[in-house]
Amino acid sequence: MPIVKKRCARAAPGIMFAQSARLPKICSETLEDNAFVACSLELSNEEESTPPKEESPLLGLVSLQNADGSWALDSSLASLLDQSEAEIKSKMPEQVSPSVWATVLAILWLHSKAAEQREEWELLEAKALNWLQGNAGSWLADCLKTGNAVLGSSVSPQTLGL
Template sequence: MLGLSEVEIMNKTPEQVYPEVWATVLAILWLHSNAVEQRDEWELLEAKALNWLQASSGSQLVDCVKTGNAVLDCSVSPQTLGL
């Protein structure tokens, strides 16, 4: 779905970031880049995921978003996600 293999995704995981956090960040970025027209279907799920991410990753979250943007070749700003 992301156009990358699992190995590629795991090799680009920021240091000291749990795989679950990384996967969630990538999923949110993908939704913002590829499913904007269905936002009303996923915005509640996104809010729940962002709450979990903030509790799980703290200050690393902004760096994860920046790295995720580079990996997925998108440009979702951390501010868009409320960070």
């Protein structure tokens, strides 16, 4: 493949760099007064690049958790749970908020589908349980029972420290 000499558009006059047709230039300005610009090349071979790895379900669940420890009941969570959002909402106990229901389902999923990675999510679970205890009220046991039925799991309240 031929190497082509090009002038960096932001470089001082007369500064050149070599660029292959497959290698895009990367320019970053470092000094304003002297118009000094650092130009470098980044290897980018699209034909030989590997496809991006699919995100792990655990990482997907972690990324959906809110800062307060809860989860939102939305299509992203439903998809991760292998259900439709409408399905999950239809099975939600009447007395609870969608966030409580989603958080219960997320915790049950962790115990049933990612138990072997417990060290990675136990602090995340602790935050969620703390949030649940302040927001679920007396309906938490009912949520756990219904959530177990929805997900086909059998996580006991004692396992969760409740």
